[in-house]
Amino acid sequence: MPRSRTLAVDFDGVIHAYSRGWHDGTIYDPPLPGALDALHLLLADDAVFVFTTRAVDQVAEWLNERGVPAKADTTRARKFWNTRGTVLVTNRKLAAHAYLDDRAIRFRDWQQALAELAAVGRADEDAASSNAPDTPSAAVRLARIAEAHTRTDDGTCAECGHRWPCPTYGWATLGG
Numbered sequence: 001m002p003r004s005r006t007l008a009v010d011f012d013g014v015i016h017a018y019s020r021g022w023h024d025g026t027i028y029d030p031p032l033p034g035a036l037d038a039l040h041l042l043l044a045d046d047a048v049f050v051f052t053t054r055a056v057d058q059v060a061e062w063l064n065e066r067g068v069p070a071k072a073d074t075t076r077a078r079k080f081w082n083t084r085g086t087v088l089v090t091n092r093k094l095a096a097h098a099y100l101d102d103r104a105i106r107f108r109d110w111q112q113a114l115a116e117l118a119a120v121g122r123a124d125e126d127a128a129s130s131n132a133p134d135t136p137s138a139a140v141r142l143a144r145i146a147e148a149h150t151r152t153d154d155g156t157c158a159e160c161g162h163r164w165p166c167p168t169y170g171w172a173t174l175g176g
């Protein structure tokens, strides 16, 4: 059998359906379809922890009531979770081979990350006001940044004072 992995799983929006957001702080929704089966499947081979900002007892109890063995993290300064068969519910970002999260952006490099972040929280507004896709707005933002970080006559960046091309100009123009 391959060595077990440690997997981090977000709670709200990944296990708990979370259709109304934080709402009143209770766990008001049923599990997302397939969530409990998936946890059982993963627990058989991997160490699984739920990483949440909620009270860990609240989440552990909710999981146990639905047949998923879970325990609240009570170890101070815990760094690792290597135990199979029981979900650890923790507020700590422990080491993991992968983090499963409904709000995650996969980091590859800062240029890509900033471009993807530029669209976060704005997609709804864009969709409401027009049908503009997210990608051009990210590109436009990068272009504006590059424009601000121009070369001055003495060879430094007009915006940050570094020797031009400054690092910011570098990443803002890498893709284009």
Ligand SMILES: [Mg+2]
Residues within 6 Å of the ligand: 010, 011, 012, 013, 014, 101, 102, 103
């Ligand atoms: Mg979430």
